[in-house]
Amino acid sequence: MNTSDTKNKILDTAERLFARQGIGATSLRAIVREAGLNVAAIHYHFGSREALVLEVFNRRLKPINQQRVARLEEMEQTRSPAIPLNDLVRAFLEPVFSYFYDQPPQVRGLMARLHTEPDVTRPVLQQYHEILQRFQGAFLNAAPWLTPEQVRYRMSFMIGSMGIMLSGRHPAFCGKNGARLKPEQLFEEVIQYNTAGLSAGAPKK
Amino acid sequence: MNTSDTKNKILDTAERLFARQGIGATSLRAIVREAGLNVAAIHYHFGSREALVLEVFNRRLKPINQQRVARLEEMEQTRSPAIPLNDLVRAFLEPVFSYFYDQPPQVRGLMARLHTEPDVTRPVLQQYHEILQRFQGAFLNAAPWLTPEQVRYRMSFMIGSMGIMLSGRHPAFCGKNGARLKPEQLFEEVIQYNTAGLSAGAPKK
């Protein structure tokens, strides 16, 4: 078994357990037990528990955020000067969404945690600070009747509702027999909801 | 020191630590250390760690949810038959908000956790299942162009954005020098945002 094989096995297993039981509630020993490895293997390949956690996170977040900026930059060049709010919301949410539904359940679970667990979301958002700032600028262009503070807060509301969508927490209060929207419909709901929210207070034309 | 004094001391200290470090990351020993008590005191007064956690939660959630139903019932009697969406959003969010800003920081921190930590939010939402269902009915009345599923999902988006607001996670991506809205303004933002989101797709009149 070469070095990247065991490294990936650790990453995959950690990801699965993080998704299932939470990050803080998952011990290194639980990970190696399920991966059929030794506890020391984690420290050999990653250095510490914290470093492992970070690598589990960024393996998923990096491609998503790259796609976000790619879409934003493409729109900024073609559709100048102002990009419609709806398109901005799409550029921000769709990379998460498409990645989300292409991946097995454990990846979905992890991504839900990334966007809901407070002690995880905080550093995650800080790490992608520049991307958030670029989107803030674009949103401000698209909604000039808002102050920068309002834009920031509304973006955080959008992120909050996205977290809820990812975590599938909705069934928690409608029981098991409650009908569920199909992924594409659910996503359209999120887009509509947040576009309307971000547009609130817009001057009538 | 009579029995309710120590019980409250445990509740208060637990609440403060839960808010600061998270529920799962707070040990019973950390609680009693700060409260100047013995570990066994917790088991004597509460029975188990889980029972303590539950009592910490419900001490705050009960009055809030009582106020929610009170406001809903009052509106259902006076303003029949259909209650405007904006008033429903207010009836749902305002009890949390007013309670939130009347309390010291540790209570705010706890309430943020209650509405963001996945493994906490799930049982919390299940426990207040009936209240959520009543609001769902009212929302469906106020927005008859939506399906029950849409209403449920949009309510969950609203809860998600509320959680973000409570957790004050917004500064995480605007740095420390970013301007912050005053509590009342912030609350009006949340109301506006979610009213617009819930109204999305409404037939023009």
Next chain:
DNA sequence: AAATAATTTAAACACTTGTTTGAAATAAGT
């Protein structure tokens, strides 16, 4: 004041935590 009940305490229980160590096992390079 004596007896009963309620509360607090130190100590132990069995078990889990992240991290480190040094010796085995495997792979790569010469």
Next chain:
DNA sequence: ACTTATTTCAAACAAGTGTTTAAATTATTT
């Protein structure tokens, strides 16, 4: 084939986990 590197492993480390027990201390009642 022999010698380096790299990777794995069992074992131990010190500290922390929720829970229980039985004795000591308070409060309350008779």
